[in-house]
Amino acid sequence: MRKPLTHTQCIILTLFWALLCFLVLTSAPRIDGPLIVAILISGALVFIPITKSIKARSK
Template sequence: MRKPLTKTQSVILTLFWAALCFVVLTSSPRIDGPLITMLLISGALVFIPIAKSMKNNKQ
């Protein structure tokens, strides 16, 4: 089984995701449905493992 993420790793991963979203949103000529959908899916792929890791750290 994998070791859970530390709080530092979670914060760094969140900051990298936020920076990527910033770059995508500022470089995009227009913000439309597929772009928002892509950001939501990427957020889920980032924050679901972080939430599970935080839940496992509390036990």
């Protein structure tokens, strides 16, 4: 098993994900269903490991 992420790593990952979502949303000509689904999936791919590492760190 990997080492849990530190607080700094969690914050940096979250900020990079938010910046990427902001760039995608502001540059998209239209906000439609596939774009929203892609953002939700990317959010799951970012936040599931973060929550797992926070839970592993608290044990």
